Amino acid sequence: MRSQFLTRSSIPYHFAVLFLASAVAIPASAQADATPQSTPPSAAQQQSLSVTATQNTPPKEGFWGRVNPFARKKWVKKQTDAINDRLSELDGVNAKNANDIRDVDGRAQAGIRQAQSAADAANQLATTAGQQALMAGNTANGASNRVNQLNSTVNGLDQYHQVTEAEIAFRSGTPMLSAAAKKQLDDLAATVTGQQGYILEVEAHSPAAGSVGIQNSERLAEAVKRYLVTEHQIPVYRMHAVALGNAQVAATGDEDARPARIRTSSVHIRLMENSLAAQEVAPPQGVASSDGAERP
Numbered sequence: 001m002r003s004q005f006l007t008r009s010s011i012p013y014h015f016a017v018l019f020l021a022s023a024v025a026i027p028a029s030a031q032a033d034a035t036p037q038s039t040p041p042s043a044a045q046q047q048s049l050s051v052t053a054t055q056n057t058p059p060k061e062g063f064w065g066r067v068n069p070f071a072r073k074k075w076v077k078k079q080t081d082a083i084n085d086r087l088s089e090l091d092g093v094n095a096k097n098a099n100d101i102r103d104v105d106g107r108a109q110a111g112i113r114q115a116q117s118a119a120d121a122a123n124q125l126a127t128t129a130g131q132q133a134l135m136a137g138n139t140a141n142g143a144s145n146r147v148n149q150l151n152s153t154v155n156g157l158d159q160y161h162q163v164t165e166a167e168i169a170f171r172s173g174t175p176m177l178s179a180a181a182k183k184q185l186d187d188l189a190a191t192v193t194g195q196q197g198y199i200l201e202v203e204a205h206s207p208a209a210g211s212v213g214i215q216n217s218e219r220l221a222e223a224v225k226r227y228l229v230t231e232h233q234i235p236v237y238r239m240h241a242v243a244l245g246n247a248q249v250a251a252t253g254d255e256d257a258r259p260a261r262i263r264t265s266s267v268h269i270r271l272m273e274n275s276l277a278a279q280e281v282a283p284p285q286g287v288a289s290s291d292g293a294e295r296p
Contacts, residue, residue, distance in 0.1 A: 159274065160199065160272040160273060160274055161272065161273060162270055162271070162272055162273075163191070163198070163271045163272065163273045164188070164191065164270075164271045165268065165269060165270045165271065166184050166185075166187075166188050166268075166269045167266055167267075167268055167269075168181045168184055168185065168224060168266060168267040168268075168269065169181065169264060169265075169266050170220055170264075170265040170266060170267070171265075172265070174265075175219040175220055175222070175223040176223075177223060177224075177227060182227065185224065185227055185228060185231075185232075185269075186231075186232070188200075188228075188269060188271065189228060189231070189232035189234060191271065192234065192271065193232075195273075197273060197274035197276055198238065198271060198272060198273045198274065199238050199239070199240060199272050200228070200234070200238055200239045200240070200269055200270070200271060200272070201240055201269065201270040201272060202221050202224055202225065202239055202240065202241035202242070202267060202268075202269055203221075203241075203242055203244055203249070203267065203268040203269075203270075204217035204218065204220040204221035204224075204241065204242070204243045204244060204266075204267045205217055205220075205244055205245070205246065205247075205262050205264075205265065205266050205267070205268070206220065206245055206246060206262070206265050207246055207262050207263055207264060207265065208245065208246060209245070209246055210245070211245075212245075213245030213246045214243050214244075214245040215243075216245070216265065217243035217244055217245050217265075218243035220243075220265060220266075220267050221241040221242070221243055221267060222241075223267075224241075224267045224269065225239050225241055245262075246262040247262075248260065248261060248262065
């Protein structure tokens with residue numbers, strides 16, 4: 001009786017399932033009938049669709065994503081070989097660039113050192129040349145000064161100037177020296193003791209005319225020279241004497257003055273000094289002339 005109850009109660013259940021399946025199938029079939037029939041794609045379209053599908057198809061991934069944490073070492077190495085190759089290539093490029101930089105830097109430093117060495121050598125040569133030029137200039141200046149000195153020496157060989165003079169008087173034309181005359185000659189000789197570059201001009205005068213006057217004046221000049229040689233050792237070559245007799249001679253330095261007439265026997269002595277001797281040795285001191293005045 002229980003089985004009859006179950007059989008009778010399950011009949012409505014089956015009817016309900018069938019009803020629902022029919023309700024769902026009718027709209028689906030209606031929609032399929034309503035959709036127009038499309039034409040099959042061509043071969044080119046099929047190839048394009050295949051390529052697009054291949055490009056758009058995501059790579060297969062494991063359960064844990066793209067990288068499987070439980071992947072084997074071989075698979076990981078296969079995935080990282082490309083990256084390692086690229087890194088190795090980059091390391092090689094960096095090493096080459098570093099070597100090129102070191103090479104360029106080494107050549108630049110070598111060039112700088114070479115240029116500095118050349119500059120130092122040129123500076124040393126310039127300093128040496130400057131010193132040599134300075135020495136040459138000093139030598140040239142010394143030579144120029146020496147030449148100027150030699151020119152002055154040559155020009156002054158025959159240049160004499162009067163230092164002092166004396167007038168020695170004689171009585172009645174006799175060649176005898178008086179005490180006053182000897183005193184004058186002693187004073188004159190004292191001024192030339194130890195001196196160089198001087199001469200004595202001796203001019204003898206006599207009032208007599210003609211050859212008599214000349215002979216008298218020669219005896220007077222010889223008396224003066226004899227006294228200076230024997231008493232004061234004055235060299236003969238430093239005395240230049242001339243017997244003028246009663247010839248009238250104009251005063252030295254005054255050519256326009258009228259010559260004075262010779263009235264007494266006398267010897268006029270001039271002490272002349274060379275210009276070179278005046279530069280090296282002090283000139284003789286002035287001595288008193290016959291009129292008592294001291295001359296420079």
